[in-house]
Amino acid sequence: MPIPYYVSPEVLMQDKAEYARKGIAKGRSIIALEYADGVVLVAENPSASLNKLSEIYDQIAFAGAGQYNEFENLRKAGIRYADLKGYAYGREDVTAKSLANAYSQTIATIFSQEMKPLEVEILVAEVGDAGLPSEMYRIQFDGSIIDERGCAAIGGQAEELKQFLRDKYEAGLSLEGALELARRALEAGASQKTKAQHLEVAVLERSRPGRKFRRITSAELNGLLGPGEGDR
Amino acid sequence: MKPFLEPGLGSSFTGLLARCEPGMFPRFALEGAEGGAHPLGITEAPHGTTILALQYREGVVIAGDRQATEGFQVAHRRIEKVYKADDHSAIAIAGAAGPCLEMAKLYQTELAHYEKLEGVGLSLEGKANKLAQMIRMNLPAALQGLVVIPIFVGYDLRAGCGKIFKYDVTGGRYEETDFYATGSGGKDARAALKRLFRPELDEAEVLRAALEALVDAAEEDVGTAGPDFVRGIFPTVKLVRRDGITDVPDARVREVCQQVVEARRRAA
Numbered sequence: 064m065p066i067p068y069y070v071s072p073e074v075l076m077q078d079k080a081e082y083a084r085k086g087i088a089k090g091r092s093i094i095a096l097e098y099a100d101g102v103v104l105v106a107e108n109p110s111a112s113l114n115k116l117s118e119i120y121d122q123i124a125f126a127g128a129g130q131y132n133e134f135e136n137l138r139k140a141g142i143r144y145a146d147l148k149g150y151a152y153g154r155e156d157v158t159a160k161s162l163a164n165a166y167s168q169t170i171a172t173i174f175s176q177e178m179k180p181l182e183v184e185i186l187v188a189e190v191g192d193a194g195l196p197s198e199m200y201r202i203q204f205d206g207s208i209i210d211e212r213g214c215a216a217i218g219g220q221a222e223e224l225k226q227f228l229r230d231k232y233e234a235g236l237s238l239e240g241a242l243e244l245a246r247r248a249l250e251a252g253a254s255q256k257t258k259a260q261h262l263e264v265a266v267l268e269r270s271r272p273g274r275k276f277r278r279i280t281s282a283e284l285n286g287l288l289g290p291g292e293g294d295r
Numbered sequence: 296m297k298p299f300l301e302p303g304l305g306s307s308f309t310g311l312l313a314r315c316e317p318g319m320f321p322r323f324a325l326e327g328a329e330g331g332a333h334p335l336g337i338t339e340a341p342h343g344t345t346i347l348a349l350q351y352r353e354g355v356v357i358a359g360d361r362q363a364t365e366g367f368q369v370a371h372r373r374i375e376k377v378y379k380a381d382d383h384s385a386i387a388i389a390g391a392a393g394p395c396l397e398m399a400k401l402y403q404t405e406l407a408h409y410e411k412l413e414g415v416g417l418s419l420e421g422k423a424n425k426l427a428q429m430i431r432m433n434l435p436a437a438l439q440g441l442v443v444i445p446i447f448v449g450y451d452l453r454a455g456c457g458k459i460f461k462y463d464v465t466g467g468r469y470e471e472t473d474f475y476a477t478g479s480g481g482k483d484a485r486a487a488l489k490r491l492f493r494p495e496l497d498e499a500e501v502l503r504a505a506l507e508a509l510v511d512a513a514e515e516d517v518g519t520a521g522p523d524f525v526r527g528i529f530p531t532v533k534l535v536r537r538d539g540i541t542d543v544p545d546a547r548v549r550e551v552c553q554q555v556v557e558a559r560r561r562a563a
Contacts, residue, residue: 118411140299142411143311150312150404151319165296172297274407 076205079180083204086182087129092218093186094248095126095211096232097197098241101190101269105245107253108263111281116265118276120145120157122190124267128218129183129204137166137185159189163200163208171206180204184217190267190275197267220252227251238266239287246288259288308408309401309429321397324435340441341370343395344518346377346387347476347484347508348448348459349492351501354536355448355457357385358505360480360513361528362520363392372520377531379540381406384422384449385533389478391441398429398443405429419451423460423468431466444477450535457535480512480519487511498534502543505532506551510559522552 091107093115104126106115115134117125119141127134144165149157166185174180181204189198199211201221214232216224227248236244242264250257264279271277279287298315305311312320346359359376362369370392377387378399386402388395405425410416417425426447433443447460459471474492476484487508496504506522509530513521522529529552532543 112414114414117414136300139304139412140296142408143299143304143315144296146308146404146408146411147311147316147319150308150400151316169296169300 076175079174080205083174083180083182087184087204088219090129090218092216092220092224092249092252093126093128094224094228094245095186095188095199095215096228096236096241096245097199097213097234098236098238100238101275102188102197102199102267103238103241103245104186104188104265104267105242105249106263107249107257107261109261114263116263116278117142118265118274119162119187120149121154121273122267122275123157123159123162124188124265124276126186126188126217127183128185128221130181133181134183134185137170137181137183140169141166141187159187159198159200163187163202166202167206167208169206170202170204174205184221186215186217188215188267190269193269216248224248224252239289242284242288259284306409306412307425308405309432311408312401321394321401322436323391323394323433323441324439341365341374341392342518343374343376343389343392343478344520345476345478345480345484345509345512345516346389346446347474347481347488347505348387348446348471349474349488349496349501349505350457350459350472350494351496351498353457353498354450354534355459356501356505356532356534357387357446357448358509358530358532359387359389359478360509360519360521360530361523362518364479364518367517369520372523372526372528375531377533378403379533380422380447380449381410381416382539383452383535384419384447385535385540386426386445386447388443388445389481390443391436394433394436394441394443395445398433398445402426402429418453419449419458422449423447423458423470426460427462427466427468429466430462430464434465437464446475446477448535450537452537455537476508476512478512478519480509480516483515484508484512502532502547502551503555506530506548506555510552510555522549522556524549524553 093106095104104116108115117138119125125138145157185202187200191197199215201209201215214228260281264284266277267275341363343363348357361373363371363374380386450457461469461471461475474488491504510521513519529545529548534541
């Protein structure tokens with residue numbers, strides 16, 4: 064029997080990580096911001112039907128960057144996980160924290176055991192009840208999980224966007240203010256103008272009863288954003 | 296979460312439950328028990344009684360009384376038989392209370408699950424068919440006495456009208472054009488609706504008709520409860536319209552019930 068070549072675990076993991084990073088860097092980025100009435104998610108997405116943002120459960124939303132087929136599969140798994148848990152126990156027992164942990168475990172297992180790592184980065188956001196802060200978890204291609212407060216970014220330019228947001232973000236923004244900030248950040252990250260029709264926007268609105276996820280249509284978005292640099 | 300990533304899981308929650316958590320799948324029939332009678336016996340399990348639905352100018356009204364009956368005893372006075380299924384449809388269930396409640400919860404989860412996975416909700420036709428499949432799954436339990444009979448109503452956004460669907464134990468699905476009532480007091484409620492129904496009823500008239508029918512059912516059927524002014528328990532009434540589902544507030548139901556009872560007192 065031929066002896067396989069020895070590759071040290073460090074090199075193997077480094078190679079996989081590099082591969083995954085390259086794949087994710089090709090995709091565009093997504094921003095999540097906590098604003099006065101909930102959480103707003105903004106994705107640069109030229110497609111109107113292949114969504115990057117989605118509802119998971121009553122107060123939980125999902126965003127995926129990178130390979131569409133891979134994060135789409137993770138999105139569906141998240142909905143199955145949440146709906147089963149809510150059916151077996153109670154609706155308030157479904158939390159972003161447990162969902163993010165489940166994602167983290169799954170993605171980490173795939174990263175270490177499968178030949179090809181997932182070229183995705185995902186974000187799980189949960190809007191808190193009145194008076195409680197919202198939660199945001201960023202889960203990377205190797206399963207590492209980052210607990211974000213106030214603002215978060217995923218995708219190729221995540222670090223640059225996060226840097227930009229860290230300086231400019233402040234708590235208690237209005238929806239218009241949060242959208243304007245997100246657009247400025249995306250424009251700075253891509254160093255080009257962003258057209259409103261290329262933005263996919265969804266909110267988790269604290270005041271909505273039951274399912275709090277709502278997509279913002281492009282007509283509504285135009286009203287909220289006002290004419291931007293990219294549209295002139 | 297690994298099992299949820301498997302290909303071929305589809306968009307159905309009942310399918311997911313059967314495949315990934317078969318232990319949690321609601322099965323009420325006892326295997327090996329002789330057909331005909333459930334070991335618990337039909338009179339031992341609490342049963343929900345009268346439910347009805349009727350068309351009106353803006354959509355459909357769906358209503359039910361609040362009592363569950365166990366043999367000749369009242370099992371529960373405040374049971375809820377009418378549920379919002381999603382933004383444009385509602386379901387009312389008569390029959391064995393346990394399986395009814397479970398089916399309502401499963402059905403609500405099923406519709407939301409499909410909508411989230413697919414990005415668009417089912418058509419009204421699709422929702423009505425899915426419910427028929429779920430009733431069919433309960434057939435073994437129904438044969439042992441644990442019958443579940445729903446009425447499903449919805450606003451068909453494409454056709455621009457409200458629709459009423461009734462079911463039989465085998466999952467047979469039939470569309471009703473005007474009104475329908477079922478449960479132990481269903482026959483009496485239907486007789487009342489037959490007398491009171493006409494096309495293009497307005498909201499106040501349709502509320503009156505629905506509650507007249509429930510009061511009639513309560514008068515004739517021992518299993519159905521009338522409005523309970525002492526404890527403040529009144530039938531559940533929901534309006535299903537283009538703009539969504541509205542619960543008719545208890546205070547308004549009380550007011551109309553009072554008028555119905557008052558009119559009968561004067562006539563007596």
